Every structure is written in structure tokens, then in C-alpha cells.
Amino acid sequence: MTQKIDNLTSLRCFAAWSIVFYHLQGVVLPMPSMPQFALGVSFFFVLSGFILAVVYNGMTWADLPRFYLHRIARIWPVHLFMMAVVMFLFDPFGLLSEFWRPVILLNAVLLHAWIPQSGHVFSMNPVSWSISTELAFYLVFPLLVMFRPVWKSVSIVALLVGLLLLGIDRLGGPIVSSPPWVNSVEVFILQNPAIRLLEFAVGVLAGDLFVRRGALSRRGGTVLEMLVLATLAVFVLSNGSVSAWLGASLSPVIGLWYGQSGGLLVFAALIYVFALQRGALSAALKCRPLVFLGEISFCTYMVHYPIILYGRKSAWMDQAPWQVVALFVVLATLVASWLVWYSVERPGRKWIAGLYSPAARRDREVLRARLEAD
Template identity: 35%
Template sequence: MIEKRQLDALTSLRFFAAAMIVLTHAHPIFGSFGLAEAAPLGQGVSFFFVLSGFILAYNYRGFSKDGSIARFLVARFARVWPLHFVTCLIWIGLIFHFDRYTYFGGVVGMERLLANLTLVQSWIPLKLWALSFNGVAWSISNEMFFYLLFPVFIGLWSKHWAKMFFAATLVVIGFIWAGNSLELKSADSFNGVSLLGTIYFNPLVRVFEFMFGIFLAKVFMTPLVHDFKTSKLGWFYLELMALALVVAGMLLAGNPGRIADTFGTAAGYYFQREGIWLLWGLLILVFALSKGPIGAILSTKPLVFLGEISFSLYLVHAIIITFIEPHAEAIKLYGLTGYAVFWAVALISSALLYKGVEDPCRHLIMNAWDRRHKSHIENFKASYKPVAIVSASLIVIAVAMIHLNRI
């Protein structure tokens, strides 16, 4: 079995996947240099799902010890929920005053808030639920579904991986068939049951990508793969080929008409929104193994840091975009300068949230769970005191905004 090591290049790739999603959402205001029109950049979410399965299977190779499953689930909660909670508060504070009824309509609004806080909103195949509050959090809802299943997958993998893949494949095909048979609408503007909810948001469909990531991790951990040797030039060629295949796949996904004509609208929709998981997997595997120059650049500290704050960037960018949307026409007049300011605000906010909420809260929760020695906790408190102050300040600001909007 291969020993664990840092996969810094994969961490940096997270930033570029998150940036693709930011480009997509910012396109109506700032444009995207034609990128969002040529290719469905939202496929970056698929990268995250495949990478999630890969990293978890690489880091958690079994649950043989008592309490290991519980600790895994606590670790996953600590990784995603504190930042999700804080960004949800910030979203409420900044956005609700635009249209309270739409965003928070009485009892249903409370139910949607509860679904968001428990991260089950995407399990309900309706746009108004999956995209309620900080809409991008739907993917974290899917991730929570994957986390709950992950110990089962790992426990059954060695003997039943082929059956599990077959079952997941049938689920995907089944939903595509149902989408075609029921003639579900593909327009994202439709608020009823549509392909958006049943294929794009649906964790039962998206879990296939997560399982593919687990499969790749198992391949990566076999000695035979690591026996492959080539020169730096050879690795450079493989890196370029992996990137080129992703670009080609994205461009093909941008024009899914031929697949839709042959296999139905739902199949074309699937390919356009999430269908290049195989290419994402190849990219992940190449850069996990690579000793080439692109991998070396991706492993530099600045790019690794951008990868580390990518989760914060993913959660905060939609809040910023929604907040400035009413002023879109005025902002467009500033051109590239306005776009540069937007990115600067997004990255600075992401860094603050990472340092002030995401990282310290994760350590706080896991240290509380693992508490054995008082000195260990005291060291933690001392080292994280500055960021804890920033975290508390962000929460206070969010609560204050909510109060001001209600006045």
C-alpha cells in the first residue's frame, strides 16, 4: 500500500475549479471573455465531487477502530458546516432586504432555512429548495449525502465495488430515462420538478462521480501505478494532454445537441452539466502522480493557498454577486477595473473566512472531539486566538446586518 503524502497540485486545482464557477455566476455582470458562452464552466462542481471521493478514499482507507466512523463524520461536519452557517448568516444579512417574501416566505421560509442548516436542501428536487438562501450550498448538501455513505462504500469496496458501480450507473440511467419519459423541462428558470432538480442537484445521481473518485484513489494506491517512470518532459506531455482533454470535453459539453438528438433531452442535459467526470478523473490521477513542471508550479505556496481558500471562495462569491446585482448596469461601466475589484473583494473575503472561520472552527471541533490532554487544548487556544477574534467579529457583523435590515 502506498504511503500517504501531500498532494499539493490537487489542492491548487481546487482553486481553478472554483474560479470556473465564479466566472459562470459573474458572467451576466462582468462577462467572462467568452468562456462561459463556449463551455459549461459549472462542470467544475463535478471536479469537486470526483476529487472529494478521491481524497477521502486516499486519507481514510478503513474504519476498523471503534469510533473511527463517528470521528470521520465529525471531521466532515467540522470541515463544511461552520463556514456554511456563517455564510448563510451573512447571506441573510446582506440579501434579505431585497425581497423578504421571495427569500423567506413564512412557514415555508423557515422550513427551507432548516433544510439549509441541516444540509438536506438538495435532497428535495425543487429549485426553490435546493437554491434557497446561499444557493451554491446545494453542492455541500450533496457532499453531506456522500459523507454519510462513504463508510459503507469503503466497507464494501474490496468485494463489491463492481456491483456498487453497476447499481450507481443504473440509477443515473434510470433518472435520465425518467427525465426523457416524463419530458421534464430543461430550463433552469422553471420552478417545478425539472431536470435541474432530478439530474443536476440530485445526490442519488451525483454520487456516481463521488464513487468514481473512490475508484481512482484505489487505482492510485496500487504499487503498479507508481512503478510507471518517465522523464520530466514525459510528465509535461501527460499534464498537457490531461488539460487538453478537459478543455476538449468542456467544449463538447457546451454543444450537447447531438447527444440530445440521439439519446433524448435528459441525456444531453446530463452530458452538458456533469458528463465529463471521466476527464476530471484523468486530470486528478495525472496530477496526483505527476513530477512535471505544471505540477511543480501548482505545488507552489501561493497557488496552494488559493486552493485552501477555494471552499470559502465558492461559498462567498455568490453572496457578493447577488449583493451587487441591483447595481449591475452601473458596475458594467467600469469594465475590467470593476471586474478586478470584484475578484479582489472575493479573494480577500475568502482569505478572511478561511483564516477566521473555516480553519479555526475545524480545529476547534476536532480538538474538542479528540481532547485527551489539557495542555494540547491550551496550545490550540493560544495559537488560534487571533483568528478566533476575526471569526467572532464576522459573526457579530452578520448578526448586526440582520438587525439593521429588520429595522
């Protein structure tokens, strides 16, 4: 299935801007941090699994080169560009440092979130940890969808993640903030792909169910959408208290995991229902401005934090009224998102993905034949 689902693209906009709002709290906005706004990352993980399961339904081993090339085209151009921007703005001589060279290399190849140390995970462009985690998902994805039925593969992932959390609870010691270059249980639970894989896998299962669904009536679509949104609201509003209760009554590990990843089933239901496009709410999400903001949402996610950091570095944020600073960050993020999307993401994806097109293969074969003839 290759049909674009515009309302899911629009939902990406809300998730991206919830993360922007999360990073503005306490830095620009005079308010205590509300960690629920960081749940946008979990939504992205579930949505990524769902979309890939729909697009690559029926995937075979022969599809692997195209799949991985398209994944590279999806994330690396913007990631490498933002790495260069961050180095230019904050540490232009970082490559000359013997200490930073391996850190920069791990960032460039998107392996930095695989090391459970905050110094590695949040180095360079801090938000890029999530696409480092996504890289692991991409490596596992073919195994999830090519070994049928998908629910068995996802069940195995759930079992392994559960056992891993149990092992951390028994052996990991107390969950405390650790120095940047020391292994951290907290970082492992919150950012490591071994734990976050379950969210992606649940998205894959939801996408597989979506592809295999039978004919459905369009009656009651709006009610169903409102119901799933109400469920989402209950989860978000209760997330902090439920996480604290789980941490106190069951295990700090489970409480910490639930606080960031516990909405995986709610997000999967939300994505599934809106992908059906049966109600008035999903129809409203097809409006062009929202779809466009969703299309540039990856760039929004990648550019906003360096903008905030640079504003703090230049110290003008501390002098201007917070309303002016917040407006500037929002506008700068919007403009930068569009510029990076238009000049980096779109042409980068097109060029890299084109390397595996039939025309490109024919050109390579002609060139190879000429070289052999010479």
C-alpha cells in the same frame, strides 16, 4: 495515507475560479454565458471522492464517528457563517416569516438540494446546493469503500444512476424550466445527489486505484500530464456540441446530464495523473501562491456569489464600467475568502475536529468520572 498532495490543492483554485467566472458572465462581463465554466462543480465532486478514498483507505466501522465529525468540520462552519451573512444582507427578518422558516431550516441542515425545486436548491446562498449534495455523498462513502472490491460498489452506483436517468427519460416528461416551488426534472438531473453521486463514486474508485497502484517509473510524467490536459481541453471545448447532439439524437435527459456530469472520467484521469506527481506540470502546481489559493478555494466558492448578488442589489454595478466592477468582485472575493478561511474555516474545523481527539476524549472521561463521583 495522510500525505498532502499540494498540486491537487492547487487544482482546486482553478476549479473555484472557473465557477466565479461562470457567475460573472452576462452579469458583470459583457459576454454570453459559457456553461463549460460551471464544470468546476463536477471536478470538485470527483476530487472529493478521490481525496476521501486516499485519506480513509482501510476505513472500518470504528472510524465512522471521526469521519463524520471531520466532514461536519469541513463544511458547516463556513456554510452557517455565510447563511448568516446572506440573511443579514438580504433578508434580516426571514426567520419571522412562516414561509421562509422551513426553507432556512433545510438550508441550515444542508438538505435543501435534496428537494428538486429551484426555490429550495438555490435559496439563501445559492452555491451551497453543491455542499448539500456533498452531504449525501458523505453518508454513502463508507458503503463504497468498506465493501470490497470498490469497483463493484461503484458499478452498482453507475447502474442505479443509469436506471434512474432511463426512468426519468421515460416518465419525467419534457425538460422545461419550472416555477421555483414546483418539482423540476431539470433541477433533479443537475443538482440532486441521487444523480450527481456517480461523479463522486468515480472519484472514489480513482482514489482506491491510486492507493493500490504498484511502483511506477517517473519517465514520461510530463508527457502524460500534457496528454490528460489535452483530453480535458477537448472535452471542455466539445461539451456544448456533444451535449446538444446527445439531447437531439438519444435523449434530452442524457444530453442534459452529459452537459454537467459527462466529464467524470476525464476529471478522474486528470486527478489521478497529477496526484502521481511525476511531471513538470505537477511540480509547477506546488508553488506556494497556487497552493494557498487552493487552500482557501472552498471559501472562494462560498463567498463570491453573495458578493455579486449584493453588488447587483446596490445597483452600482449598473453604473460603473464593467472592468471596474469585475476587478472589484475579484479583489473582494480574494479578501473575503482569506478572511473567512482565517477566522471561520480554520478555527471552526480545528475546534470541531478536536472534539474527537484523544485528549478531548480523556477530558470527557475525567469529567464524566467526576460527575458520577458527585
